[in-house]
Amino acid sequence: MKKLSVAIAALLSLMGFVAFPKAKAKPLKPELSAAQMIEAADAIRNPQQPFSLNCNMVEYQSGTESNQMDIKVFSKKEGEQGQFRSLVRFLAPAKDRGKLMLKDENIIWFYDPSSKASVRISPQQRLIGQASNGDVVTVNFAHDYTAKLDKAEAITDPLKKEHQCNKLNLVATSDSATYHNIEYWVEVDTNQPIKGKFYSESGHLLKIIYYQGYQKILDANRPTELLIIDGLNKNLVTKMTLHDYSYEKIPDEWYRKDFLPHLKD
Numbered sequence: 001m002k003k004l005s006v007a008i009a010a011l012l013s014l015m016g017f018v019a020f021p022k023a024k025a026k027p028l029k030p031e032l033s034a035a036q037m038i039e040a041a042d043a044i045r046n047p048q049q050p051f052s053l054n055c056n057m058v059e060y061q062s063g064t065e066s067n068q069m070d071i072k073v074f075s076k077k078e079g080e081q082g083q084f085r086s087l088v089r090f091l092a093p094a095k096d097r098g099k100l101m102l103k104d105e106n107i108i109w110f111y112d113p114s115s116k117a118s119v120r121i122s123p124q125q126r127l128i129g130q131a132s133n134g135d136v137v138t139v140n141f142a143h144d145y146t147a148k149l150d151k152a153e154a155i156t157d158p159l160k161k162e163h164q165c166n167k168l169n170l171v172a173t174s175d176s177a178t179y180h181n182i183e184y185w186v187e188v189d190t191n192q193p194i195k196g197k198f199y200s201e202s203g204h205l206l207k208i209i210y211y212q213g214y215q216k217i218l219d220a221n222r223p224t225e226l227l228i229i230d231g232l233n234k235n236l237v238t239k240m241t242l243h244d245y246s247y248e249k250i251p252d253e254w255y256r257k258d259f260l261p262h263l264k265d
């Protein structure tokens with residue numbers, strides 16, 4: 001079984017017990033509003049033209065690989081200020097190959113070619129490990145959340161690199177948003193998202209996500225790895241690796257529920 005990298009595994013084993021010394025945080029950047037910071041971070045996470053990417057997800061339990069999945073995502077933004085529509089093709093494991101997931105506005109459909117049925121599913125539903133359906137479709141937080149600037153804070157990522165961040169509090173504006181509220185750390189100088197803590201409506205911490213592995217992709221520095229840590233058990237971790245980004249000409253008909261049976265590999 002594959003092991004999580006030594007640096008990350010060591011950090012996760014300490015997260016619940018050892019507090020990192022806090023560095024002095026830089027002042028908040030007043031020239032950007034909270035809404036503008038979220039919009040800038042969205043544009044870093046998501047190309048604004050229609051695109052595709054491949055995603056490998058590996059679930060770890062206490063540092064040991066327990067499951068993995070490969071998908072391909074096709075995403076297309078609805079207008080300048082709109083949310084993304086996403087089509088997800090399941091590639092592996094073999095038992096899931098050919099299955100599809102469609103996000104049209106805030107509705108997600110799951111299509112299984114064996115039954116030829118499309119079933120509406122929840123964005124909060126687990127897909128693999130700590131990754132939910134809502135984590136693998138493309139989402140602009142600025143569309144579904146209002147943002148408030150909290151404070152400047154220096155944080156340390158899983159590779160022990162320090163980041164000077166603006167901490168923002170996001171509250172969902174729609175019942176269909178994947179999470180009720182989010183604590184979101186955006187780097188001061190770059191507006192790159194570094195960390196998010198995601199909560200349910202009851203205030204329960206569902207997961208922590210670190211955005212890392214930044215590379216120049218499709219004209220911007222974008223994260224290529226998401227480390228998703230369970231909100232209750234820090235030994236449950238899912239690593240999402242994003243690769244093979246490409247701009248695409250995506251037909252509108254791909255985003256119709258009734259067209260799903262006609263999509264082929």
